[in-house]
Ligand SMILES: *[C@@H]1O[C@H](CO)[C@@H](O)[C@H](O)[C@H]1NC(C)=O
């Protein structure tokens with residue numbers, strides 16, 4: 001028997017195995033691309049500073065309303081504790097835990113709304129400069145604030161992504177002299 005006839009079935013065997021592995025991988029890749037969960041999307045609907053005309057950061061109240069959309073058709077989302085941070089010109093002026101862990105069903109939108117007062121913005125109360133800057137900006141009709149929502153999440157009912165993911169949704173929330181979110185920013189997405 002020649003050497004060639006002995007190896008031919010082995011070659012055929014391996015090419016079949018490799019073809020099968022290739023197609024299984026391709027199918028898994030397509031499944032992963034179409035079934036992997038989408039990240040929730042955050043949009044700011046309201047942000048308002050009450051008492052902006054008053055005497056200091058200690059007496060101001062920050063109110064926000066942000067929507068969270070889970071666009072997945074079957075995948076639920078389980079969120080960990082949500083923390084709110086507020087910045088003025090990129091400098092932190094307040095941070096507080098806002099919500100305990102919560103779950104979100106597929107294809108639903110949640111509205112997250114919270115008021116930050118006194119204690120939550122105490123870190124900034126010591127800094128008279130921040131308040132002076134805010135008062136100065138108010139005169140010009142635009143005070144730049146940034147709102148950041150931090151949490152971590154896990155996708156439910158999926159076999160494709162079992163990790164916990166950190167999330168930081170950053171909303172640009174400049175307000176006018178009256179403390180209300182500037183009209184052009186209502187409904188804007190908060191990239192995460
Ligand atoms: C935004 O929130 C403030 C404070 O709660 C409220 O007075 C105002 O009406 C809200 N604006 C909208 C558009 O809902």
Ligand SMILES: *[C@@H]1O[C@H](CO)[C@@H](O)[C@H](O)[C@H]1NC(C)=O
Nearest residue numbers: 045046064065066111112113
């Ligand atoms: C948040 O905004 C949505 C959409 O504008 C509104 O339906 C909802 O009542 C608001 N929630 C609060 C607490 O203001």
